[in-house]
Amino acid sequence: MIERSLVIIKPDGVERGLIGEIIKRFENAGMKILGMKMVWIDRKFAEKHYEAHKTKPFFKELVEFITEGPVVAFAVEGVHAVENVRRLVGDTSPHEAAPGTIRGDFAHISMDYASRKKSGGKNVIHASGSKKEADAEIKLWFKKDEIHSYTTVHEKHVF
Numbered sequence: 688m689i690e691r692s693l694v695i696i697k698p699d700g701v702e703r704g705l706i707g708e709i710i711k712r713f714e715n716a717g718m719k720i721l722g723m724k725m726v727w728i729d730r731k732f733a734e735k736h737y738e739a740h741k742t743k744p745f746f747k748e749l750v751e752f753i754t755e756g757p758v759v760a761f762a763v764e765g766v767h768a769v770e771n772v773r774r775l776v777g778d779t780s781p782h783e784a785a786p787g788t789i790r791g792d793f794a795h796i797s798m799d800y801a802s803r804k805k806s807g808g809k810n811v812i813h814a815s816g817s818k819k820e821a822d823a824e825i826k827l828w829f830k831k832d833e834i835h836s837y838t839t840v841h842e843k844h845v846f
């Protein structure tokens with residue numbers, strides 16, 4: 688039941704100064720941060736990360752968006768982490784994301800609007816969509832020795 692998930696604060700979130708605000712939400716929920724880095728990924732890496740979307744009409748714009756500035760990536764661990772992280776993140780389209788979620792609180796555009804504007808959907812954050820995706824993404828973004836093993840105070844009361 689204890690799972691890992693990969694979170695990425697996208698270039699719009701970094702440029703808007705939302706790094707601390709976003710990390711706080713995962714810490715507040717008692718999730719454990721296993722590793723973290725700021726990185727400006729190149730096109731090749733972005734295409735690998737979003738490989739599942741390569742046939743989508745917005746793929747080119749998505750790759751342009753995710754490479755337009757540095758991102759902050761972190762791996763988190765927790766009970767049902769994949770599902771719980773997605774709940775904190777909210778629906779893909781900020782327009783549908785409930786208030787209280789990261790996308791619902793910090794963005795409001797729709798993917799429809801992004802498509803019409805020919806831009807990658809600026810929705811502040813990425814989170815793994817499944818356990819399989821999480822395992823593959825953590826492996827892609829982090830070397831083994833960048834994922835740390837330590838004990839948090841939460842493990843007594845939250846896990």
Ligand code: ATP
Nearest residue numbers: 745749779798801802806807808809812813814816
């Ligand atoms: P992410 O994988 O980034 O966490 P998600 O899993 O909620 O997002 P996906 O369906 O995997 O949603 O889409 C990946 C990303 O592609 C979205 O987060 C968004 O930035 C972008 N995107 C999705 N649909 C569109 C669209 N119609 N137009 C432009 N960009 C889009």
Ligand code: MG
Nearest residue numbers: 813814815816
């Ligand atoms: Mg996804």
